[in-house]
Amino acid sequence: xxxxxxxxxxxxxxxxxxxxxxxxxxxxxxxxxxxxxxxxxxxxxxxxxxxxxxxxxxxxxxxxxxxxxxxxxxxxxxxxxxxxxxxxxxxxxxxxxxxxxxxxxxxxxxxxxxxxxxxxxxxxxxxxxxxxxxxxxxxxxxxxxxxxxxxxxxxxxx
Numbered sequence: 001x002x003x004x005x006x007x008x009x010x011x012x013x014x015x016x017x018x019x020x021x022x023x024x025x026x027x028x029x030x031x032x033x034x035x036x037x038x039x040x041x042x043x044x045x046x047x048x049x050x051x052x053x054x055x056x057x058x059x060x061x062x063x064x065x066x067x068x069x070x071x072x073x074x075x076x077x078x079x080x081x082x083x084x085x086x087x088x089x090x091x092x093x094x095x096x097x098x099x100x101x102x103x104x105x106x107x108x109x110x111x112x113x114x115x116x117x118x119x120x121x122x123x124x125x126x127x128x129x130x131x132x133x134x135x136x137x138x139x140x141x142x143x144x145x146x147x148x149x150x151x152x153x154x155x156x157x158x
Contacts, residue, residue: 023061023135023156023157023158024060024061024065024135024156024157024158025059025060025061025155025156025157026057026058026060026061026062026065026155026157027057027058027059027060027152027153027154027155028055028056028057028058028137028139028151028152028153028155029055029056029058029150029152030054030055030071030150030151030152031054031148031149031150032051032052032053032054032071032073032148032149032150032151033051033052033053033147033148033149034051034075034111034143034147034148034149035049035050035052035147036048036049036075036111036147037049044078044079044081045077045078045079046076046077046078046079047075047076047077047078047079047110047111048074048075048076048077049074049075050072050073050074050075051071051072051073051074051075051088051149052070052071052072052073053070053071053149054069054070054071055068055069055070055071055092056068056069057069057094064096064129065094065129067094068094068095069092069093069094069095070093071090071091071092072090072091072093073088073089073090073091073104074088074090075087075088075111076088077110077111079110083107084106084107084108084109084110085105085107086104086105086106086107086109086110086111086119087103087104087105088103088104089102089103090102090103090104091126094129096128096129097128098126098127098130099126099127099128099130100123100125100126100130100133101123101124101126101130102121102122102123102124102137103121103122104119104120104121104122104139105119105120105121105122106118106119106120106139106141107119109141109143110143111143111149112143113143113144113145114143115143116140116141116142116143116149117140117141118138118139118140119138119139119140119141120136120137120138120139121136121137121153121155122134122135122136123135123136123137123155123157133157133158134157134158135155135156135157135158136155137154137155137156138153138154138155139151139152139153139154140152140153
């Protein structure tokens with residue numbers, strides 16, 4: 001009987017640890033508007049501004065993440081010769097009012113119409129369901145006319 005209790009206890013502990021450490025996968029798709037200021041700097045360009053719009057989370061292994069949210073970012077782009085360094089620090093406020101904090105980095109393309117490229121997002125936690133969560137996304141950005149942008153990403157959150 002004693003051995004049985006120990007084995008059951010070990011199995012329950014193993015299950016709890018695996019559930020607690022389970023990854024959550026999901027996809028996002030967004031349409032956002034940029035407001036940018038561009039400065040010529042030492043023969044190159046520096047761009048700073050904001051990015052704001054609607055993001056839809058779908059196909060989540062945690063259904064509580066699925067739905068619409070508002071994304072807001074501060075954006076910085078440094079274009080030196082033919083390379084770009086695009087960085088954004090963002091929040092996503094979801095349908096429940098919970099906030100996710102993340103940063104996005106991209107070395108492809110810039111923010112001009114017809115440009116864009118692939119990048120990586122790092123998740124830093126947040127409030128509510130995002131509290132204590134970390135993770136990352138691979139994303140693609142496409143810049144459209146009049147400062148509009150679309151993004152699509154695949155994410156993993158721990």
